[in-house]
Amino acid sequence: MKNLSIAVHNHRIKQIKPSVFYKLTEKVLKFSKIMAPPAKKLKTENGTSAPVAAEPAKTMEKTDFVSLFKQDRKNTAKSILDFKFAKSRVRILNDHSEVKEKSNGIFYWMFRDQRVQDNWAFLFAQKLALKNEVPLHVCYCLLPKFLDANTRHYKFLVKGLQEIEEECNSLNISFHLFYGDGGTEVPKFVREHSMGAVVIDFCPLRIPMQWVENLKKGLPDDIPLIQVDAHNIVPVWVTSDKQEYAARTIRNKIVSKLSDYLTEFPPLVKHPYKSELKGIEKPDWVDCWNHVKIPELKEITWATPGYKGGVKQLEIFCLKRLRNYATKRNDPTLNCLSDLSPWFHFGQIAPQRAILQVSKYKNYKEGVDAFREEAIVRRELSDNFCFFNKHYDSIKGCAAWAQQTLKDHRKDKREWIYTVEELEQAKTHDDLWNSAQIQLNKEGKMHGFLRMYWAKKILEWSETPEAALAAAIYLNDYYSIDGRDSNGYVGCMWSIGGIHDQGWAEREIFGKIRYMNYAGCKRKFDINAFIARYGGKVHKKATNKAK
Known part of the structure; x- marks a missing residue:
């Protein structure tokens, strides 16, 4: 034997x-x-x-x-x-x-x-x-x-x-x-x-x-x-x-x-x-x-499935975007991301292969270091969280301080409350948020910086933290081509439940969870250019206070 x-x-x-x-x-x-x-x-x-x-x-x-x-x-x-x-x-x-x-x-x-x-x-x-x-x-x-x-x-x-x-x-x-x-x-x-x-x-x-x-x-x-x-x-x-x-x-x-x-x-x-x-x-x-018994949703066209398609995307990133990755990747109006997450999620290209190749570009050291931080440390931190925390998609999986601060502010008055259907249809009063949701609906992806803003606004506009987390996970899993993934769960849990983060200045609804707002996005990038690209509109709705 x-x-x-x-x-x-x-x-x-x-x-x-x-x-x-x-x-x-x-x-x-x-x-x-x-x-x-x-x-x-x-x-x-x-x-x-x-x-x-x-x-x-x-x-x-x-x-x-x-x-x-x-x-x-x-x-x-x-x-x-x-x-x-x-x-x-x-x-x-x-x-x-x-x-x-x-x-x-x-x-x-x-x-x-x-x-x-x-x-x-x-x-x-x-x-x-x-x-x-x-x-x-x-x-x-x-x-x-x-x-x-x-x-x-x-x-x-x-x-x-x-x-x-x-x-x-x-x-x-x-x-x-x-x-x-x-x-x-x-x-x-x-x-x-x-x-x-x-x-x-x-x-x-x-x-x-x-x-x-x-x-x-x-x-x-x-x-x-x-x-x-x-x-x-x-x-x-x-x-x-x-x-x-x-x-x-x-x-x-x-x-x-x-x-x-x-x-x-x-x-x-x-x-x-x-x-x-x-x-x-x-x-x-x-x-x-x-x-199979699954709902219909329009295919994405920007990503070619399979190993060869993933390798081609890696090639484009290395030759055209890596040089700007360190300094411009957080600007949603620019195309400086690797866009490799669909192939990583389905395992059609090995993250290790991408890292080996990116590491060869010694002239773009800052970009290489930034990519390795994201593709190695942050990505594998997500697997660590989901492997050791059985509540990886629940408020129960948050740190004790986060659970307590969300509980303390559970009954805070929400100015706006939206249903999952209204969120799904990008019908909020926030044209930037709506544009990000439209990008997700049409392209099956959302820029990483805006994904944080997007999830935090769902917390602000939901009746409870639990409802917010459920809505964010559903929208990500249903529309994003890389949904149902450790990185997706951790992204939602970071934004709404503060995992892998620390407590910040206390405020209504969020408690000590890190806060993001529209004005902060305006200081980071040209939000009007992003809104014009995806066509998000301001939809009027009576505030919860008015009700």
Whole structure:
């Protein structure tokens, strides 16, 4: 019986502290700086090691990034078997540590990380399959509905899955499309077709976590269940064993481990063992729509789904926007953001790949540092919050001081109160807020600075903090292409519940929650230009005081 070929963490270990291989420099310890990745080394023709220099921007401008990344992987290793895999990315979720003998393959259930290349979970599954000389299978389980997702989200998802199927076919890997949740459907396939082990990716949200619990119960007793965090640079269970208070408390814990985890990826290669299973239905991308029951919402047109679309967006950001990212990203009238969140959310491009590439642009150091702060520290802080706080989408999940201050001001008089329908239709007295909502409705995104203002106004215009949070989460989950995500929940909770923040000067309704207003936005950027772009109007309504 062949074992898993790698020592992994058991899920019952409460705290994991991998060795730290370097000391932090003074530069790393500065408030908002993130360490650059260590220089990588490649084998030269004579067998010696040589450092890889940062690739000049001019060279990258002449190379499409899909080809560039393919070459980067090729330079890193021949396959996952020749690569030193970080053991702590992996944890075994049941009591079995050996692949079943005489199995028909290794099975990877893909959910959060919907890509073939640059996917640590997929790579680990191939490692097991190669070591045990068996075929490799991967599946996606299409749900009839998921939270407030609609056709806008499902079309983006399905188009990405079609690209995955094509690439899997070219790599001699069997791709399966199941209907229903993986906690129910995966055990059926594993039992019927005698799979040797199951690999899954990681998502901290409660519904996917429950699927995993159901999967553990449904799998045969002799099948290992292995989870790989392919979404975070540093696995969430390695970074910390508790909910972190703020970015300042988690930053050092992440940065101190980047030399171990912020590495290049080896390639997922053409698999040498082909599946001989019979009677397996191929995905039907037309019929799949008969298995979902979701509302219709117009597709977004600015973002092309799939890995190639995400890589193209990264290329545009690096070559055209990164130079201004540090100084102008908080201006909603300018196009200086990365706009990578749709692909990050669906896992169609690895955040780690984006960070590796952005970090090559040494001439834009401030922009690189700012992007790394957002894409590493802030993004992984969100996963930490959702993983350790079961009330991540409730006022109950807020800090004690925030819960108390909101309670103290619960009965404060609201000048304006709007229903969810009025908010959804952008029919408030605030033309800037309405313009932001119109952008969300039409484009499936909202500028990050305005998202804070948007959510805080919902708190100001709702009867209770609970109603405000529910409205903000619904509007974000339903309209934003990156909704139903750790970052979205944390964004709403920061604005309305003060998580990862501190108490501020006390005022009506908000209490000590940080306040934002229209006049403050006017000082930050040209609000008239933004309003003119999206057409938000001032809608008259009797104030609550008048009533």
